[in-house]
Amino acid sequence: MKFKIILLFIISFFSSCIPEERTEGGNLKNDIPCIIVIGQSNAAGYAPQESSPFWLKHDDYMMKDYLVWNRYAKKFQPYRLGYNVGSEDNSDSHFGFDIFFAQNYIDKYEGTLLCIKQTLDGVPISEKGSSELARWNPISELIPRGERNMIQELKIKMKEADDYSLKNDFKLIPIAILLHQGEGDASEVVRLNDYEENFKKLIAYLRNEIISDTIPIINGEIFYINDNFKRINSIFHSYSQSDNKFMTVSMKEYQTSIGDNLHYDARAHEYLGKKMFEYFELMK
Numbered sequence: 001m002k003f004k005i006i007l008l009f010i011i012s013f014f015s016s017c018i019p020e021e022r023t024e025g026g027n028l029k030n031d032i033p034c035i036i037v038i039g040q041s042n043a044a045g046y047a048p049q050e051s052s053p054f055w056l057k058h059d060d061y062m063m064k065d066y067l068v069w070n071r072y073a074k075k076f077q078p079y080r081l082g083y084n085v086g087s088e089d090n091s092d093s094h095f096g097f098d099i100f101f102a103q104n105y106i107d108k109y110e111g112t113l114l115c116i117k118q119t120l121d122g123v124p125i126s127e128k129g130s131s132e133l134a135r136w137n138p139i140s141e142l143i144p145r146g147e148r149n150m151i152q153e154l155k156i157k158m159k160e161a162d163d164y165s166l167k168n169d170f171k172l173i174p175i176a177i178l179l180h181q182g183e184g185d186a187s188e189v190v191r192l193n194d195y196e197e198n199f200k201k202l203i204a205y206l207r208n209e210i211i212s213d214t215i216p217i218i219n220g221e222i223f224y225i226n227d228n229f230k231r232i233n234s235i236f237h238s239y240s241q242s243d244n245k246f247m248t249v250s251m252k253e254y255q256t257s258i259g260d261n262l263h264y265d266a267r268a269h270e271y272l273g274k275k276m277f278e279y280f281e282l283m284k
Contacts, residue, residue, distance in 0.1 A: 031171045033105075034114035034161075036211065037086075037098045038136075038154065039181035042222070044087040044119035045096020046263035052081065052095065053270065055103070066102040068115040069161050076114055076164070086117040097220070097264075098178060100273025101280070114172060116161055118154040124184030125198040126191035136181065137198065138205035151202075155210060174211050176280050179219040180272075182232040183262065192228050196235045203239075203246065214245060216283040220272045221251040223262055247279040 037043055052061060061081035068086030070077045077084045079102070082093045102113050123134045127142040134148030143149050165172040185191040185198070207213045221233045236248040254271045257263055264272065 031173045032112055032114050032165070033109075033175045034116060034172050035098070035101065036154075036158075036174055036177045037096075037115060037117045037119065037179075038150075038177065038206075039119055039179050039219075040123045040184055041119070041121040041262075042183070042220075042264055043096060043178070043180040044089075044092070044117070044121070045085075045094050045098070045269060046258055047095050047266040047269050048258065049081050049093040049095070051266035053100075053266070056081070056095075056099065063099065063102060063106075065106045065112050066099065066115065067112060068117065069157060071157060071160075074160055074164065076161070079115075086115055087119050088121075095266075095269070097180070097269040097273035097276065100270050101178060101277045102273075104274060104277040105280075114161075116154075116157050118150055118157060120148070120150065122184050123150060123181070124187075124191050125181070125202055126185055126188075126194050128190045128194065129188040132184070136202055138201055138209075151205065151210075158210060174215060175284065177206060177211065177215060177217045178276055179217060180222075181219075182222045182236075183229070186222065186225075186228040186232045189228070192231065195232060196239075199235060200239065203243070216280055217243075217246045218249065218276045218279050218283075219246075220249040220276070223255060223257070224252070225261060245283055247283065249275040249279065 063079040066079045067076040068079050068084060070084055070090060072090060079085060081095060082091055084090055085092050098115060105113050120134055123132060123136055125136040127135055127137045127144060132147060134150050135143045136150045137143055138151050140149055140152065162172055185195045203217060219236060221236065222229055224230055240246050240248050249272055251268065251272065254268045256265050256268045258265045
């Protein structure tokens, strides 16, 4: 009898040590807010795991109430560095600004936040210039043969996530698009010259074909590397003057990188994510 009691205690103890994995929709009910994170490398995040904030380290690099879409398992699962971050490399041990937005949202509203990511390194909007892995151009016919279509891949993820939510008795409610993109277009003049027009087309497509025409879209400035990159940032601020549901976070005082003057570090991502949440609160 004593042996059985001890055995049950051991099983119970070790079970409590295993991180909770909310992998099934049975734990999700009713309407669940969802953010859409899109762009290129800084949207995926390059800040290394060792620079993680204390609260993330303390919980074994997991956020139980921040569930990201796992494109391999085709379900929402808790965010966890090295296991499930929702980016192209789902087991990446780097992080970006989205976790800070999520932390602020969850702290204020005390609920669950979902996320769908569509991010890939070096991806421009323009179909012009040197060959790339993919493009963000919303006109599929313009994307060079053999290159991936980021918009179409996002639409597929959205459809799969929506189907999953319906099968599991909850409704996915997109509340904001968090965007970080532009470096790929700033790197070549032939792309830069068309960026303002292409950026407007991308925003319009996201609003009219994927989400809604009233959803807040929040982005952040790219690095001030040279005049081309500064011009991209000026386009963001200029556009925000004509769109009351679009805001750009100025990163002028937070141009800190992981060492390459291109990818933001933990300090910059924290500032960007928190400001994105502040702007979301102003626009929602």
